[in-house]
Amino acid sequence: MNAPTGNAAARLGAPLHSRRRPAWQRLDSGQLMLIAVAGLGVLGAVTQVAAVGLAQARVAVAFGVLIALGELFRMVMPGNREVAPVATAGAVGYALLVGVGPGGGGQVVGPLGVVPAEHSWLQVVAVTAAGMLVGSLPHVAVGRSPRLDATARRLITVGIVAVSFRPLVSLDLGWPVLLAAMGVVVVASCCADVVIAAMIRAEAVRARFGIALRDEIHAKAPLCAATSATAMLIAVATTFLGTAALLVFTAPILVTQFAFRRYAGIRATYLQTVRALSRVTEVGGYVETGHSRRVSRLAVAMGRELGMAEGPLLELEYAALMHDIGQLSLGDPIPGGATVLASPAEQRRIAELGAEVIRQTGVLDRVAHIVRLSSHPYRSAAPGDGSGVRPVPPPLASRIIKVANAYDDLVGDSADRDRGAAVLERLRLDSASEYDPTVVEALSRVVDRRPRY
Amino acid sequence: MRGLPLAAWAYVCGVVALATGLIVTSSYQGLDWHALVVLAVLFLICDSAPAQLNVERARVSMGFAASLASVVLLGPQGAALLGVVAVITGQRFFAPVKRLFNGAQFALSGYASGMVFVALGGAASGTGRHPHWVEHVIGPFLGALVTFVLVNLTLTAVILLLAKQAAPRELLRESGQLAVGCLGYGMFGLLIAGLWDRLGPFAAVLVLLPLFIARWAMEQTHAQQQAHQATLATLCQAVETKDYYTRGHSERVSRGSVMIAQEIGMRPDRVEAIRYAGMLHDVGKLGVPTKVLQKDGPLTEEEFAAIQLHPMRGLEIVREIGFLDEALAGIMHHHEKMNGRGYPMGLAGDEIPEFARVISVADAFDSMTSTRSYRPARSIEEAVAELRRGIGDHFDPVMVEAFLRALQREGWEPPRPPVLPDDDVVETTRQDHDDPSAPIRVAGDGVRS
Numbered sequence: 001m002n003a004p005t006g007n008a009a010a011r012l013g014a015p016l017h018s019r020r021r022p023a024w025q026r027l028d029s030g031q032l033m034l035i036a037v038a039g040l041g042v043l044g045a046v047t048q049v050a051a052v053g054l055a056q057a058r059v060a061v062a063f064g065v066l067i068a069l070g071e072l073f074r075m076v077m078p079g080n081r082e083v084a085p086v087a088t089a090g091a092v093g094y095a096l097l098v099g100v101g102p103g104g105g106g107q108v109v110g111p112l113g114v115v116p117a118e119h120s121w122l123q124v125v126a127v128t129a130a131g132m133l134v135g136s137l138p139h140v141a142v143g144r145s146p147r148l149d150a151t152a153r154r155l156i157t158v159g160i161v162a163v164s165f166r167p168l169v170s171l172d173l174g175w176p177v178l179l180a181a182m183g184v185v186v187v188a189s190c191c192a193d194v195v196i197a198a199m200i201r202a203e204a205v206r207a208r209f210g211i212a213l214r215d216e217i218h219a220k221a222p223l224c225a226a227t228s229a230t231a232m233l234i235a236v237a238t239t240f241l242g243t244a245a246l247l248v249f250t251a252p253i254l255v256t257q258f259a260f261r262r263y264a265g266i267r268a269t270y271l272q273t274v275r276a277l278s279r280v281t282e283v284g285g286y287v288e289t290g291h292s293r294r295v296s297r298l299a300v301a302m303g304r305e306l307g308m309a310e311g312p313l314l315e316l317e318y319a320a321l322m323h324d325i326g327q328l329s330l331g332d333p334i335p336g337g338a339t340v341l342a343s344p345a346e347q348r349r350i351a352e353l354g355a356e357v358i359r360q361t362g363v364l365d366r367v368a369h370i371v372r373l374s375s376h377p378y379r380s381a382a383p384g385d386g387s388g389v390r391p392v393p394p395p396l397a398s399r400i401i402k403v404a405n406a407y408d409d410l411v412g413d414s415a416d417r418d419r420g421a422a423v424l425e426r427l428r429l430d431s432a433s434e435y436d437p438t439v440v441e442a443l444s445r446v447v448d449r450r451p452r453y
Numbered sequence: 454m455r456g457l458p459l460a461a462w463a464y465v466c467g468v469v470a471l472a473t474g475l476i477v478t479s480s481y482q483g484l485d486w487h488a489l490v491v492l493a494v495l496f497l498i499c500d501s502a503p504a505q506l507n508v509e510r511a512r513v514s515m516g517f518a519a520s521l522a523s524v525v526l527l528g529p530q531g532a533a534l535l536g537v538v539a540v541i542t543g544q545r546f547f548a549p550v551k552r553l554f555n556g557a558q559f560a561l562s563g564y565a566s567g568m569v570f571v572a573l574g575g576a577a578s579g580t581g582r583h584p585h586w587v588e589h590v591i592g593p594f595l596g597a598l599v600t601f602v603l604v605n606l607t608l609t610a611v612i613l614l615l616a617k618q619a620a621p622r623e624l625l626r627e628s629g630q631l632a633v634g635c636l637g638y639g640m641f642g643l644l645i646a647g648l649w650d651r652l653g654p655f656a657a658v659l660v661l662l663p664l665f666i667a668r669w670a671m672e673q674t675h676a677q678q679q680a681h682q683a684t685l686a687t688l689c690q691a692v693e694t695k696d697y698y699t700r701g702h703s704e705r706v707s708r709g710s711v712m713i714a715q716e717i718g719m720r721p722d723r724v725e726a727i728r729y730a731g732m733l734h735d736v737g738k739l740g741v742p743t744k745v746l747q748k749d750g751p752l753t754e755e756e757f758a759a760i761q762l763h764p765m766r767g768l769e770i771v772r773e774i775g776f777l778d779e780a781l782a783g784i785m786h787h788h789e790k791m792n793g794r795g796y797p798m799g800l801a802g803d804e805i806p807e808f809a810r811v812i813s814v815a816d817a818f819d820s821m822t823s824t825r826s827y828r829p830a831r832s833i834e835e836a837v838a839e840l841r842r843g844i845g846d847h848f849d850p851v852m853v854e855a856f857l858r859a860l861q862r863e864g865w866e867p868p869r870p871p872v873l874p875d876d877d878v879v880e881t882t883r884q885d886h887d888d889p890s891a892p893i894r895v896a897g898d899g900v901r902s
Binding site: 357362 | 685
C-alpha cells in the first residue's frame with residue numbers, strides 16, 4: 001500500500017513557479033487569511049480554556065487522543081487533497097457531544113438520563129487544535145512540512161459545528177430535536193468544508209470557482225458523508241455509553257479510511273506509471289528529453305484555463321503524456337523528434353498508432369480518442385473537397401494537445417522568452433485553420449503567467 | 454444441484470430439518486416483532502448489496518451486521534427467525550435447494566450464537582440503557598460472534614466438501630479470508646445493537662453508511678488496479694512491438710518470475726512487485742539503437758556497451774514509480790551473474806538482489822523457449838538442461854530449483870512462432886542479449902554475454 005508522497009502530490013496542485021520557495025511564500029492571500037482566522041480562533045480558545053480550566057477533563061483527553069491519532073494517519077486524496085477522516089469525525093463528534101455517559105455515583109443526571117456534557121465551543125476548538133498539534137509532530141519530525149491551509153480548514157469546519165451546536169446543548173431540548181439539529185449541523189459543516197476547499201483550490205490552481213466547487217463536491221462527498229455519519233455515531237454512543245464507546249464506535253470510519261487510503265494509493269501509482277512510461281519515447285530517442293512531461297503540464301494548465309473539470313483534466317493529462325507513444329511503432333525516430341515538423345499524413349499516422357496502443361488497454365478508450373484526434377486540424381477544409389478531414393472540430397482536449405505539442409516542439413527546453421513569443425505568433429497565424437484560436441489564447445495566458453515552463 | 458451425491462442430499466435435508474424443527478418448537482413470547490421486521494429488512498438490503506469481498510464460491514455480506522445485532526437484541530429464537538430471511542436473498546443462489554440450505558444454516562448459526570451469548574451472560578446486561586454496557590457486553594458478544602462465524606463456515610464448508618466442489622486444502626485457505634471478513638462485519642452488529650434503544654433503525658444507517666462508502670471505495674480501488682495493470686501491460690507491449698520475435702516476452706517473464714516467487718514463499722505484496730518488475734525488466738532496451746539490435750554478426754565494443762546499458766536505461770524510466778522500490782533493483786540487476794561476470798555492475802552471489810536473481814532465470818528460460826530470427830525455439834527440456842548448466846555460474850541454484858518445481862506443477866506454454874508479415878521491411882532482432890546459450894559476440898575478443 002502506498003500513500004502518495006507529499007512531494008509528488010504537491011506537483012499536482014501547487015502552481016509550478018513557486019515550487020522552490022519557502023513554505024510561507026507558497027501560500028496565497030486566501031490561504032493566509034484562512035490560517036490567520038484559524039490561528040486567532042485557537043489563540044482565543046486556548047486562552048479561555050487556560051483561564052477557566054478544562055471541563056470534564058477525562059472526556060476531553062479521550063477525544064484529544066482520538067484526534068491526535070486521526071491526524072497522525074491523515075492522508076492525501078487524489079488531486080492533492082489532504083484529509084484526516086478519523087480526526088475530523090472525532091472532533092465533530094466532540095462538538096456534538098450531549099452527555100458523557102450514564103450517571104452513577106452521585107453525578108448529576110440531566111433530563112436525558114445521562115451526565116450532561118459541559119464543555120464550551122472554545123474548549124472544542126482548543127482540544128481539536130491540541131490534538132492536531134500532537135498528531136502533526138511525528139510528521140514534522142520525519143521532515144514532512146505541515147499543510148497549514150488544510151489544517152486550518154479542518155479546524156474551522158470543526159469550529160463551525162461547535163459554535164452552532166454547543167449552545168443548543170444547554171437548552172434542554174428533547175432527544176429527537178437534538179438529533180435533527182445534529183444532522184443539520186453536520187450537513188452544514190460538510191458544505192462549509194467543501195466551499196472553503198473550493199475557494200482555496202480555485203486560487204491555488206487558477207480554476208474557476210464554480211468548477212472547483214463541483215470538483216470538490218465530487219471528490220469529497222463520499223468521504224464527507226462517512227465522516228459525518230461516524231461523527232454522529234460517536235457523539236450519540238459516547239453520550240449514552242460513556243467514553244468506552246469511543247473505542248468501539250470509531251470502527252466504521254477506520255474501515256472507510258483504510259479503503260480510501262488504498263484508493264488514493266492506487267490512483268497515485270497509476271499516474272506515476274503513465275508518467276514514467278511516457279518517457280520511453282525519450283529514452284528511445286524519438287522525442288526530446290522532457291517533451292511529454294512539458295506538454296502534459298502545459299496542456300493541463302491550458303485545460304484549467306479553459307474551464308475543464310477534474311475528470312476530463314486527468315484524461316487530458318494521460319493523453320498528453322502518451323500522445324507520442326505511436327512513434328514507438330516507427331522504425332526510426334523522425335528527425336529531431338518534433339512531430340510538428342512531420343508531414344500531416346505522418347502526424348496522423350503516429351496519432352493513429354498511438355491511439356491504437358492506448359485503446360488496447362481496454363480502459364482508456366476516451367484517452368485513445370483524444371490522442372487519435374490530436375493530429376487533426378481545428379477547422380477542416382471545405383467539406384466535399386475530398387481531403388477526408390472531419391467536418392466537426394476535434395474535442396477540446398485534442399485541440400489543446402495539438403497546440404501544446406506544437407509549442408513545445410518549437411520552443412523545446414529553451415528559456416528564451418523571445419523565442420516563446422515568436423512561436424506563439426506563429427501559432428496565432430496558423431490558428432483558425434490549424435489551431436483553435438481560443439486554445440492558442442489560453443496558451444498565451446498560461447505562458448505569460450509562468451515565465452519559465 | 455442435480456449432480457449432488459447422496460451424502461450431500463442427506464446432509465442438506467438434515468440441516469434443513471434441524472432448522473425447521475428448531476424454529477417450529479421455539480416459543481416466541483416477548484419477542485420484539487417490530488425490531489425483527491426492521492432487522493429483516495436491513496438484512497435484505499445489506500445482503501443484496503454488491504459484494505466485493507468475494508471468494509470463488511462464497512461471499513461475505515454485510516448482512517452479518519444485521520444478524521449479529523439480532524443476536525443481541527432478539528436472543529436465540531429471534532436470531533434464528535432472522536436467519537430464515539436468507540431464503541429470500543442471495544442473488545447468486547437461484548436453485549431452491551441452495552436457498553433453503555442457506556436459510557437453514559443462517560438460522561442454525563443465529564440460534565447457536567444466541568445461546569452462547571445468553572450462556573456467557575450477555576443477555577443480563579440488557580441493551581444500551583445499562584451503564585457500562587459496552588464493558589459488560591463485549592465479552593459475551595465476541596463469544597457469540599465467533600460461534601456465529603464458526604457454525605456458518607463449517608456448515609457451508611461441509612456441503613462444499615460433500616458436493617465435491619472444493620478440496621479441503623483450498624477450502625481452509627479461503628475460509629481464513631472469509632472468516633476475517635465475517636468477523637469484521639459482525640462486529641458492527643454490536644454497534645447497531647448498542648444504539649438501537651436510542652436511535653432505532655437510524656443506528657443502522659449511521660453504522661452502515663460509512664461501510665457502504667468504504668465498499669464503494671474498495672470497488673473503485675479494484676477498478677483502478679485492473680486499469681493500472683492493463684495499462685502497464687499494454688505499454689510494455691508497445692515497447693516490444695518493434696520486434697516480432699520478442700512480443701509477449703515481458704508478459705511471460707513476469708509470469709515466470711511470479712511462479713518462482715510463489716514457490717520460494719515470497720510475501721504476497723512482494724510477489725505483486727515482482728510481477729511488475731518482470732513486466733518492466735526490458736523497458737530500457739528501447740534505449741538501445743535499433744541498428745545494434747538488428748546487426749548481423751559481431752558487435753563492436755561500443756555497440757555491446759549500448760546493450761549493457763539497457764538495465765540502467767530501464768531504471769531511469771521506471772525510477773519514479775513509487776511502488777516499485779524493491780523491483781527497481783531487480784530491473785537494474787537482472788543481467789548480473791552469480792560469478793560476477795554480468796552487467797551492469799558485475800555483482801556476484803548474494804550481492805545480487807533477490808528480485809534480480811529471480812527475473813534472471815525466468816528471462817533466460819523464456820528467451821530460450823522462444824523462436825528467434827536466427828534459430829527456432831528450443832524445447833522445454835533443452836532449456837531446462839541449459840538452466841541447470843548455468844547453476845552456480847550464472848543462476849542462483851535456489852531460484853532454478855524453485856522454477857523447475859513450479860514448471861513441473863504448472864507447466865509452461867511457450868510462445869507460438871511469430872508469423873512475420875509478408876514484406877521486406879519487417880524488423881527483427883539479431884542480437885538476443887537474454888539467451889545464455891547463444892552469447893553475444895563482440896568483435897576482437899571472443900564471446901560475451
